[in-house]
Amino acid sequence: MSDISARLASELNAQQQQVVAATKLLDEGATVPFIARYRKEVTGGLDDTQLRLLEQRLSYLRELEERRSFILSTIESQKKLTAELKADITSAQSKTELEDLYLPYKAKRRTKGQIAIEAGIEPLADALFTDASLNPEQHAEQYINADKGFDDTKAVLDGAKFILMERFAEDAKLLAKLRSHISQNGAIQSTVIKGQEQAGTKYRDYFDHQELLTKVPSHRALAMLRARNEGILQLNVNPEPSSENPAQLCANMIAQHYRLNITDQAASTWLLSVVQWAWKIKLGLHLENEFFAAMREKAEAGAIDVFAKNLKDLLMAAPAGPRTTLGLDPGLRTGCKIAVVDSTGKLLTTQTIFPHAPQNHWDKSLRTLEQLCRQHKVELIAIGNGTASRESDKLVAELMKANTELKLNKIMVSEAGASVYSASEFAANEFPDLDVSLRGAVSIARRLQDPLAELVKIEPKSIGVG
Incomplete structure (x- = not known):
């Protein structure tokens, strides 16, 4: 353990006793957030970044030591452990190096x-x-x-x-x-598999591509590996x-x-x-x-x-604050869904309007919006950025121009994940009697008021940040 703690102390630029103290807390079941906030005096002030790295590396190094012990005992039982091999295994600093040394002594199928x-x-x-x-x-x-x-x-x-x-x-x-x-x-080389040119058009940039391994960014690497799994590209390392x-x-x-x-x-x-x-x-x-x-x-x-x-930037976006907000979830054939929430986010009312094709009830929709804004003293209008968002933005702009005394402000809001939320168990518990399609408009309104409070209800993979 002393070798591990000394190595971790060097990697974290910390004192060995700090590492030993943090390790003891982790082994006792304490979490990184808990240690970072409530056990600073024990760890000598290790911050959350250092503690996360310590937790990751501690697990890796312990697994490395377990594997090292197993390999030494296995080779020794085969009576093939020389002093030189033992020194090499003992000094190995990574799992890859350790496995390379163990390779000749591994049990394997009968080869040629x-x-x-x-x-x-x-x-x-x-x-x-x-x-x-x-x-x-x-x-x-x-x-x-x-x-x-x-x-x-x-x-x-x-x-x-x-x-x-x-x-x-x-x-x-x-x-x-x-x-x-x-x-x-x-370098990594990618070539298109013959006959897959049409099926793999989205990967055409990699049909004849070569790039140094040291220069490949993560998004290109993942794209090429995905295309290989889909049978579009042949990948080789030159x-x-x-x-x-x-x-x-x-x-x-x-x-x-x-x-x-x-x-x-x-x-x-x-x-x-x-x-x-x-x-x-x-x-x-x-x-x-x-x-x-x-x-x-x-x-x-x-x-x-x-x-x-990206997720942090989205969650920590500045909130509009406790102001009565109208959420508008744009749509064409199925209409625009509307939800008005008060300054605390409580749902006041919902409505559906059909200003766009094929119904084209433009004037009627304007009157409905005006009535809702006057009745509930709406200050903000959050417009989802999906299908028909530009047409809906034009509708709200006309409303604001014709009713300047309402002092409305409109803001385009990302509606990523709104449909996921609307069909979730969380939304069903919040609004058991509300139609699924209208729940999305509530989410759009609330995420303008307080992005963090609303977006935490949605799985990160559905928020559209990567």
């Missing part, structure tokens, strides 16, 4: 490489890997084993190739080196877009990592095919899936952050 090892071909793989001057075909002859399915030199060499490929794919240091290179230099042959560049990186001679010796051609296939079949696909998962996670976090900021 394992089948070749069982047939006794591993010594050949080791010999060709160590000494590129050996002739692969000649040395493979002594490992032919028809009973095990290796009845010629080609099958034997393929078995040796699978052994090395799987070994490369489980090398934590090689994975880290390739991952680092791709994260700094790689490890080095500036190279004419990125796959060969990565194969060369693998060869350099193991100091393999793939140029002018007897086994060079065979070793070159091994590293090329290791990249194409094992490492390339593994890292590509990993980068897509990381990109989605990062993009979703960014999108949620934008959503939260």
Whole structure:
């Protein structure tokens, strides 16, 4: 625990005793808001931002330590835990690094490489890997084993190739080196799947698109991933877009990592095919899936952050205050729904008018509005910004012009979520006898009076901020 608290203290720019105190409170069931407001003297004044980060990172680091202990005990039970491997596992700072180190020791299904090892071909793989001057075909002859399915030199060499490929794919240091290179230099490439051009017109900007991984904003990343899930786009990670042959560049990186001679010796051609296939079949696909998962996670976090900021701006919008308000929910065929609420938000009356096509009862609607405004001493008119909002705004403008003594003010209000509210259990409890279509007009009026008080009744995903 002391290692975790020391690390958290460094990340939060706080004292270790502050972290220990906050951790104790969290473990006792206290929430972040409660600690931030009522336990400042215990935590030494840690603010809510620091506490949220502490809660998130504490969970991650504890899971990391649990996984580290499991991996150490598992490898030790296999009697394969060397001092060097133990030091690497103990010093691993992330789950990704830890899983890379554990990869060779994980229980896995029977692979082609394992089948070749069982047939006794591993010594050949080791010999060709160590000494590129050996002739692969000649040395493979002594490992032919028809009973095990290796009845010629080609099958034997393929078995040796699978052994090395799987070994490369489980090398934590090689994975880290390739991952680092791709994260700094790689690009995401998107191309349209043949025949999907019409179905995916909204994604046409990505039909032939390439962008550095370090530069992809969250909204573009999510759009491309969504199009891939819908079968519109094919996505790939190009490890080095500036190279004419990125796959060969990565194969060369693998060869350099193991100091393999793939140029002018007897086994060079065979070793070159091994590293090329290791990249194409094992490492390339593994890292590509990993980068897509990381990109989605990062993009979703960014999108949620934008959503939260937009939601905060909307909820904290300046209220019009306690003034009698007429809410107008515009519509064409079904008419405009009207609700008048008093200064406390209490519903006074409702009405439906039909000023627009096809009924076109313009003058009658003006008279109804005038009567309602005079009767209830309306000060504000909130107009929903949906269908027929411009026509309804024109109607209210004419009302105001003809009745200046009423001293009315009109404001266009977002009606996002009003229909969701009107059909919700909350609205049914508030207005059990009111028609669903009229409840939306009440919401429009109230959200002008006090946006926060009204919008908290609606699920954030329905408010139209992201």
